Amino acid sequence: MATIKLGFAPTRRSIFSAPAAIEYAGYTRDKLNELKVEFVDIDDINKEGLLYDDNDLPAIIAKFKAAGVDGLFLPHCNFGTEYVCARLAKALNVPVLLWGPRDERPDKNGIRLRDSQCGLFATGKVLRRFGVPFTYLTNCNLDDPEFANGVRNFQAICNVVKVFRRTRILQIGPRPFDFWSTMCNEGELLEKFNIQLSPVPLPELYAEMKKQRADKEAIAAVMDYCHERMTCNISDDFLESVAALKLAMQSLAKKYGCNAIALQCWNALQDEIGIMPCAANSLLNEEGIPVVCETDIHGAITALMAEAAGMDEARTFFADWTVRHPDNENGELLQHCGPWPISVAREKPTICVPVAFPQNGAVSAEAKHGEMTLCRFDGDNGEYSLLLGHAKGIDGPWTKGTYVWVEVEDWKRLENKIVTGPYIHHCVGIHKDVVPVLYEACKYLGVKPDLYDPIEDQVQAAIYNPQK
Numbered sequence: 439m440a441t442i443k444l445g446f447a448p449t450r451r452s453i454f455s456a457p458a459a460i461e462y463a464g465y466t467r468d469k470l471n472e473l474k475v476e477f478v479d480i481d482d483i484n485k486e487g488l489l490y491d492d493n494d495l496p497a498i499i500a501k502f503k504a505a506g507v508d509g510l511f512l513p514h515c516n517f518g519t520e521y522v523c524a525r526l527a528k529a530l531n532v533p534v535l536l537w538g539p540r541d542e543r544p545d546k547n548g549i550r551l552r553d554s555q556c557g558l559f560a561t562g563k564v565l566r567r568f569g570v571p572f573t574y575l576t577n578c579n580l581d582d583p584e585f586a587n588g589v590r591n592f593q594a595i596c597n598v599v600k601v602f603r604r605t606r607i608l609q610i611g612p613r614p615f616d617f618w619s620t621m622c623n624e625g626e627l628l629e630k631f632n633i634q635l636s637p638v639p640l641p642e643l644y645a646e647m648k649k650q651r652a653d654k655e656a657i658a659a660v661m662d663y664c665h666e667r668m669t670c671n672i673s674d675d676f677l678e679s680v681a682a683l684k685l686a687m688q689s690l691a692k693k694y695g696c697n698a699i700a701l702q703c704w705n706a707l708q709d710e711i712g713i714m715p716c717a718a719n720s721l722l723n724e725e726g727i728p729v730v731c732e733t734d735i736h737g738a739i740t741a742l743m744a745e746a747a748g749m750d751e752a753r754t755f756f757a758d759w760t761v762r763h764p765d766n767e768n769g770e771l772l773q774h775c776g777p778w779p780i781s782v783a784r785e786k787p788t789i790c791v792p793v794a795f796p797q798n799g800a801v802s803a804e805a806k807h808g809e810m811t812l813c814r815f816d817g818d819n820g821e822y823s824l825l826l827g828h829a830k831g832i833d834g835p836w837t838k839g840t841y842v843w844v845e846v847e848d849w850k851r852l853e854n855k856i857v858t859g860p861y862i863h864h865c866v867g868i869h870k871d872v873v874p875v876l877y878e879a880c881k882y883l884g885v886k887p888d889l890y891d892p893i894e895d896q897v898q899a900a901i902y903n904p905q906k
Contacts, residue, residue: 443476443509445507445530446467447489448462449488449515450486460487462554480501490518495525509534513538513539515552517557523564533592536562540578541555562574575588591878591904598747602879607635607698607735612637617732644710647679660681672713683718698729700729700733716801717800719731724779731756736816737756747875753779755774755842757772757778768849769834773837774841782840786803802838805831805867810844810868810869811872811876812829814856821860827890827893844867873900874897878901
């Protein structure tokens with residue numbers, strides 16, 4: 439599971455009760471510790487351990503930056519000091535979570551100690567003035583399920599932002615000539631998002647495979663793993679090539695500091711090494727290094743976003759939208775030659791010959807059914823968006839490759855979005871509902887969320903009032 443570190447800056451305002459604010463800041467610390475949330479405190483900055491004095495900002499900013507916090511949590515333990523909150527958030531440039539505990543009854547003299555909710559309204563407005571995006575968690579008690587669920591969602595949002603901003607993709611070979619749909623603007627991805635590509639030519643991959651073949655122990659370990667976890671309907675000579683390719687791509691990704699791979703998987707590759715790369719891709723995907731086909735850079739970005747939204751607890755699968763279900767008007771086949779991770783399969787995968795090519799090395803298995811998220815990051819003409827929504831696995835005819843039939847609420851509405859763009863025939867799936875997290879993360883990334891079902895109100899509510 440991914441680890442996220444929050445900057446914890448409980449805030450108060452001078453005209454409300456400081457002791458009550460200190461008390462609730464302590465309760466909040468205890469709850470975060472109970473939830474095993476990693477956070478950096480400001481209890482050493484001033485004697486109250488609270489954010490309210492503008493003069494404390496330099497020390498708080500320095501501490502949070504030195505600790506490398508991934509998000510900022512601003513509990514309003516009384517009304518809060520909105521301009522200090524905004525200045526801190528602006529300086530850090532990380533996702534921000536606003537929350538305040540519900541206020542107690544006025545005392546017998548009609549005095550209110552905190553007015554935390556009112557302060558949230560003020561801080562939200564000032565953050566907007568500062569141009570700082572933020573996430574809001576409904577005004578609730580610490581022991582309400584909304585609090586724990588909201589903090590967990592916020593950690594996942596921070597993880598998406600963290601991974602997205604640090605993405606570097608190993609591009610092995612140019613895109614196949616026929617795949618004009620997978621072209622991307624490398625300079626624009628760098629300028630807009632700091633997403634970097636590390637292009638290497640195919641001969642460099644072949645040379646690395648040759649080098650990896652010399653490590654007989656590592657090759658044998660990969661082959662043993664394949665025999666244990668998959669049915670290998672290929673010779674050990676071909677399986678050795680699968681192992682060498684897997685180790686070579688892994689080595690190059692480490693060499694160039696990359697967290698995902700986009701591979702020119704046909705035709706030059708298999709002509710040179712004699713196998714399809716799908717099984718090697720599957721092995722790396724299972725280890726949490728997304729590998730996508732046809733040098734689809736945007737597809738690799740999508741996979742990283744989806745896995746980050748799932749806090750790396752579930753693996754993604756890279757698929758083609760292919761054909762309509764023969765019996766279900768809202769059904770569609772998601773399929774690819776065989777790069778899907780083993781943990782996605784509902785059956786023991788087989789390494790074999792794919793549907794469209796004569797070479798060995800593809801994987802065949804139906805994926806698990808159940809609820810899933812489907813998404814696609816893409817863009818053209820300088821604008822980028824994330825198509826996303828829900829689907830569920832359903833029964834359908836057997837087909838070759840890695841595949842799953844899915845049902846959506848309204849296929850024709852989704853088809854219209856794919857065709858009219860900026861999307862293509864590739865998507866990423868994950869067996870987890872990460873739609874709200876991805877939707878909310880988009881506000882921090884400069885990417886437009888594009889829901890393929892009209893569920894925006896429900897998705898927003900799942901962030902500010904999460905029930906599960």
